[in-house]
Amino acid sequence: xxxxxxxxxxxxxxxxxxxxxxxxxxxxxxxxWWAIFLVGILYFFVPLYATLAFSxxxxxxxxxxxxxxxxxxxxxxxxxxxxxxxxxxxVSTLIIVPTAYWVRVRLPHLRPVIEFLTLMPFVIPPVxxxxxxxxxxxxxxxxLTNSSFGSDLLLVAAYVxxxxxxMYRAVDSGLRAIDVRTLTEAAQSMGAGWVRILWQVxxxxxxxxxxxxxxxxxxxxxxxxxxxxxxxxxxFGPYLSVLxxxxxxxxxxxxxxxxxxxxxxxxxxxxxxxxxRQRVQVGGAR
Amino acid sequence: xxxxxxxxxxKQFPGGVLAVQDFNLDAAPGEFVSFLxxxxxxxxxxxxxxxxxxxxxxxxIRIAGQDVTYRPPNRRNVGMVFxxxxxxxxxxxxxxxxxxxxxxxxxxxxxxxxxxxxxxxIALPGRGDRYPWQLSGGQQQRVALARAxxxxxxxxxxxxxxxxxxxxxxxxxxxxxxxxxxQLGITTVYVTHxxxxxxxxxxRVVVMSDGRIEQIGTPAxxxxxxxxxxxxxxxxxxxxxxxxxxxxxxxxxxLYGQEIRSAQPLTGGRTNGAVSIALRPxxxxxxxxxxxxRLRGPLEDVSFLGSIVRMxxxxxxxxxxxxxxxxxxxxxLPAVGEVVTVSFPxxxxxxLEGTAIAPPADEMAV
Numbered sequence: 001x002x003x004x005x006x007x008x009x010x011x012x013x014x015x016x017x018x019x020x021x022x023x024x025x026x027x028x029x030x031x032x033w034w035a036i037f038l039v040g041i042l043y044f045f046v047p048l049y050a051t052l053a054f055s056x057x058x059x060x061x062x063x064x065x066x067x068x069x070x071x072x073x074x075x076x077x078x079x080x081x082x083x084x085x086x087x088x089x090x091v092s093t094l095i096i097v098p099t100a101y102w103v104r105v106r107l108p109h110l111r112p113v114i115e116f117l118t119l120m121p122f123v124i125p126p127v128x129x130x131x132x133x134x135x136x137x138x139x140x141x142x143x144l145t146n147s148s149f150g151s152d153l154l155l156v157a158a159y160v161x162x163x164x165x166x167m168y169r170a171v172d173s174g175l176r177a178i179d180v181r182t183l184t185e186a187a188q189s190m191g192a193g194w195v196r197i198l199w200q201v202x203x204x205x206x207x208x209x210x211x212x213x214x215x216x217x218x219x220x221x222x223x224x225x226x227x228x229x230x231x232x233x234x235x236f237g238p239y240l241s242v243l244x245x246x247x248x249x250x251x252x253x254x255x256x257x258x259x260x261x262x263x264x265x266x267x268x269x270x271x272x273x274x275x276x277r278q279r280v281q282v283g284g285a286r
Numbered sequence: 287x288x289x290x291x292x293x294x295x296x297k298q299f300p301g302g303v304l305a306v307q308d309f310n311l312d313a314a315p316g317e318f319v320s321f322l323x324x325x326x327x328x329x330x331x332x333x334x335x336x337x338x339x340x341x342x343x344x345x346x347i348r349i350a351g352q353d354v355t356y357r358p359p360n361r362r363n364v365g366m367v368f369x370x371x372x373x374x375x376x377x378x379x380x381x382x383x384x385x386x387x388x389x390x391x392x393x394x395x396x397x398x399x400x401x402x403x404x405x406x407x408i409a410l411p412g413r414g415d416r417y418p419w420q421l422s423g424g425q426q427q428r429v430a431l432a433r434a435x436x437x438x439x440x441x442x443x444x445x446x447x448x449x450x451x452x453x454x455x456x457x458x459x460x461x462x463x464x465x466x467x468x469q470l471g472i473t474t475v476y477v478t479h480x481x482x483x484x485x486x487x488x489x490r491v492v493v494m495s496d497g498r499i500e501q502i503g504t505p506a507x508x509x510x511x512x513x514x515x516x517x518x519x520x521x522x523x524x525x526x527x528x529x530x531x532x533x534x535x536x537x538x539x540x541l542y543g544q545e546i547r548s549a550q551p552l553t554g555g556r557t558n559g560a561v562s563i564a565l566r567p568x569x570x571x572x573x574x575x576x577x578x579x580r581l582r583g584p585l586e587d588v589s590f591l592g593s594i595v596r597m598x599x600x601x602x603x604x605x606x607x608x609x610x611x612x613x614x615x616x617x618x619l620p621a622v623g624e625v626v627t628v629s630f631p632x633x634x635x636x637x638l639e640g641t642a643i644a645p646p647a648d649e650m651a652v
Contacts, residue, residue: 189434192360
């Protein structure tokens with residue numbers, strides 16, 4: 001009986017201790033998570049705040065932003081880079097999607113080779129790439145650098161190469177999320193040919209992946225400096241560099257503006273991608 | 287000449303793997319044929335060759351007399367239903383069903399009306415504007431079936447279409463598939479590893495193993511008269527026992543020292559030769575009323591399996607066989623260890639390994 005009572009008391013004590021631990025446990029865990037979160041916030045936002053504070057030192061307060069807005073080269077270079085970026089996205093999509101699709105459906109053994117090739121832009125620095133392009137295409141018979149259009153072509157070609165790793169990975173992970181082979185076979189059994197399969201079945205189901213790859217590509221193109229400088233193109237990267245040499249506060253203002261534009265782009269990805277996650281599901285009972 | 291013909295079809299993959307060999311089949315118009323076998327037996331590869339997704343390394347495939355062996359899949363007019371449904375996630379149910387008709391450039395009104403008909407056929411009226419992810423697995427597979435039927439294919443191929451569904455839906459959907467197939471009279475090839483599915487759905491079953499056809503027959507033939515030990519062991523529960531031929535002419539056999547008889551003479555069996563005996567548990571009865579053949583041995587085990595009770599009876603040398611009886615609340619069973627007599631008709635004694643007996647004509651009907 002006594003043992004029972006003691007046993008019961010012990011059990012109650014153990015339960016009490018456990019409850020206390022449980023109460024203390026989550027609080028401590030929550031504090032640790034808050035601390036990590038705060039460190040993260042500081043890590044990301046202190047430099048931004050410092051840049052903002054620096055850009056506001058100009059007299060009057062928003063003078064740097066006003067100067068940037070008044071500078072026709074700012075808008076001009078931004079529009080130029082955005083235009084080149086869009087062309088780059090279109091060209092790399094037209095190259096990468098059919099390639100990644102064909103490799104996945106018909107040539108899976110070539111996947112490691114393609115992956116290795118798409119990683120080359122990480123291995124070869126842009127300066128080497130641009131010198132290679134200039135050596136190969138600036139002289140006869142091509143003479144591409146003799147005209148603005150020719151130089152733009154070279155710039156797009158170089159950016160398409162630079163965007164390979166991002167586009168290929170985005171597209172490949174999108175293809176992995178859908179059962180490409182079975183969807184292809186289903187479409188074929190309905191009578192569809194390759195062009196229709198790509199256009200009506202594969203592309204629509206890669207929307208989110210393509211958007212991710214596209215915005216990464218756009219971000220790279222807008223910030224790129226080396227290739228645009230060597231090809232003497234009026235792009236945003238070289239403009240930012242020149243601005244940094246001449247002015248004190250304006251580069252900080254431009255950096256913040258481009259940061260804001262990047263966030264807007266990310267927001268667009270999230271907005272367009274919303275609600276399409278479930279649509280990429282193939283099979284599987286609900 | 288059949289409607290769907292596979293003549294000496296063979297498929298060898300790079301690396302030398304022989305997935306399908308010497309496959310011959312004639313399917314009549316409107317016939318429902320199932321390919322049944324374990325994983326890796328070549329049944330899906332054969333189906334994919336009919337669809338055009340794989341090319342045979344030898345042989346020919348004909349549909350309605352036309353050689354389609356090397357015709358691309360999008361020019362075969364063959365509908366296919368996949369295990370993973372394979373509905374286009376970016377399209378609504380109506381767009382999925384109408385996809386093949388759009389490719390065939392049918393007028394919009396005709397597509398709409400056909401889609402409506404098919405939605406009624408698969409019992410999903412008014413669901414045309416839903417997306418695949420808004421449907422259950424069973425509903426998705428019905429849409430996949432409607433999509434395959436929309437193009438009015440010459441042959442309908444189903445590749446384990448019910449495998450991803452739970453048991454209840456599977457049974458309901460397979461009955462629906464069969465009813466629709468009968469209604470439309472479309473020649474159908476159905477791949478499954480589920481013997482119950484194959485036996486309950488098909489006009490004929492092709493049992494496959496290691497890329498070869500083991501037996502082609504009606505479900506009754508396959509179940510009651512398996513041609514090979516593989517078919518006997520794969521389809522249904524079976525007692526497969528070694529026996530000695532005492533007299534091939536009269537079908538006398540010795541099973542662990544006990545004499546039994548087969549219904550017909552052993553045409554290929556030599557006297558004193560070793561053969562395999564196949565006995566279905568449900569064809570045997572406890573006591574002496576089950577038929578002319580008798581076996582005696584100790585009752586080793588009794589298991590209740592719901593509607594049936596399975597008993598295991600020893601034959602000596604560690605060998606035993608099972609027999610089934612219906613579970614009746616008034617059933618009284620002998621105690622485990624008690625020596626029992628089991629009886630069965632001579633017709634229930636199937637002799638395998640090259641001495642397979644031809645089934646009597648009146649028992650071959652489905």
